[in-house]
Amino acid sequence: MKGYLILEDGMVFEGKVFGSLQEDTGEVVFNTAMAGYQEIFTDNSYNGQILVMTYPMIGNYGINSEDIESNQPTIKGLVVRELCKTPSNWKSENCLDDYLKYHNIMGIEGVDTRKLVKHLREKGTMKGIITISLDHKQEQMEKMQEMDITTKNYTGDVSTEKPYILAGNGPKIALLDFGVKLNILRILKSYDCHITVLPYQTKAEEIMKLGVDGVFLSNGPGNPQTLMPAVENIKKLLHHKPMFGICMGHQLLSLAFGADTYKLKYGHRGGNHPVKDLITNKVYITSQNHGYVVDEKTVNQKELVITHRNLNDGTIEGIQHKYLPVFSVQYHPEASPGPMESKYLFQQFVYNVQHSKEAV
Numbered sequence: 064m065k066g067y068l069i070l071e072d073g074m075v076f077e078g079k080v081f082g083s084l085q086e087d088t089g090e091v092v093f094n095t096a097m098a099g100y101q102e103i104f105t106d107n108s109y110n111g112q113i114l115v116m117t118y119p120m121i122g123n124y125g126i127n128s129e130d131i132e133s134n135q136p137t138i139k140g141l142v143v144r145e146l147c148k149t150p151s152n153w154k155s156e157n158c159l160d161d162y163l164k165y166h167n168i169m170g171i172e173g174v175d176t177r178k179l180v181k182h183l184r185e186k187g188t189m190k191g192i193i194t195i196s197l198d199h200k201q202e203q204m205e206k207m208q209e210m211d212i213t214t215k216n217y218t219g220d221v222s223t224e225k226p227y228i229l230a231g232n233g234p235k236i237a238l239l240d241f242g243v244k245l246n247i248l249r250i251l252k253s254y255d256c257h258i259t260v261l262p263y264q265t266k267a268e269e270i271m272k273l274g275v276d277g278v279f280l281s282n283g284p285g286n287p288q289t290l291m292p293a294v295e296n297i298k299k300l301l302h303h304k305p306m307f308g309i310c311m312g313h314q315l316l317s318l319a320f321g322a323d324t325y326k327l328k329y330g331h332r333g334g335n336h337p338v339k340d341l342i343t344n345k346v347y348i349t350s351q352n353h354g355y356v357v358d359e360k361t362v363n364q365k366e367l368v369i370t371h372r373n374l375n376d377g378t379i380e381g382i383q384h385k386y387l388p389v390f391s392v393q394y395h396p397e398a399s400p401g402p403m404e405s406k407y408l409f410q411q412f413v414y415n416v417q418h419s420k421e422a423v
């Protein structure tokens with residue numbers, strides 16, 4: 064069946080629909096990773112977004128029940144150049160078409176994704192809708208223009224409703240769940256951490272009562288400035304517990320230290336973003352997925368050190384407190400998908416937690 068991606072600015076891309084026929088609206092963003100589509104679709108940080116994959120064929124190695132970053136994809140739509148309907152891989156259990164049908168997500172294939180991405184790079188990300196008809200284009204455009212994605216809370220949909228524990232014999236970690244990727248939990252488990260995963264609105268006082276040794280701030284969807292109550296909570300914990308934040312966690316931690324964040328024109332989403340560690344001068348190739356970034360001008364450098372920088376556009380990729388065992392990165396050391404070379408940051412967190420515990 065013929066389908067269309069209509070952008071907020073009126074531009075239309077034609078293709079063929081697949082997956083479910085459930086029309087949906089979202090911010091149209093693109094990811095340049097060459098592999099790992101299943102991890103990307105199930106990364107909760109994409110909640111509310113229509114995803115464009117720049118790699119020209121998607122679906123060729125199918126879908127399996129292992130390579131997931133959450134139990135269900137929360138993307139609002141998928142745009143690809145070519146959908147592979149005959150997957151081949153020893154792990155494959157399902158094809159992408161059926162997987163999207165099952166999760167009620169509409170996809171569109173046969174789209175000139177190169178032209179689309181060039182447009183988004185030039186004009187910036189914008190809202191879009193995948194639909195099977197152009198009959199309501201004007202209304203749909205007006206509706207999209209009215210929708211404010213920068214003030215909407217996307218976290219409630221993806222954070223755990225109730226606390227849960229992943230038992231371990233190592234350091235006790237409270238993880239504030241803003242839409243956590245499962246690989247973060249897998250890696251913390253590999254250090255034998257005892258992890259209590261908490262709803263994102265859990266109060267600092269309740270976290271202190273748990274008697275944990277460290278606090279982890281997860282990744283997650285949406286604008287960090289929609290989560291100011293969480294920022295207030297983080298402020299209360301800063302001087303008491305070692306902390307590590309990834310992506311949304313990094314943005315919230317920076318807000319808690321009084322910095323500001325802003326929205327990038329088209330964000331960073333892919334598996335090969337170069338980041339320089341400004342302390343060691345080493346360059347890491349990193350996995351990224353973010354639309355917002357910390358504003359360098361607002362970072363209080365009497366208190367914080369800027370530890371990492373993106374080599375493509377110079378934006379901040381990591382901060383560390385000068386005296387407290389508190390640090391965060393904008394990129395994804397848990398990869399999934401992408402390079403694993405920044406995984407050592409988890410070890411640094413575990414080290415901080417163990418040493419602060421000994422010092423008490």
Ligand SMILES: NC(=O)CC[C@H](N)C(=O)O
Binds near residue numbers: 282310311355
């Ligand atoms: N992966 C993330 O945690 C993304 C953080 C935030 N939603 C952003 O887009 O910048």
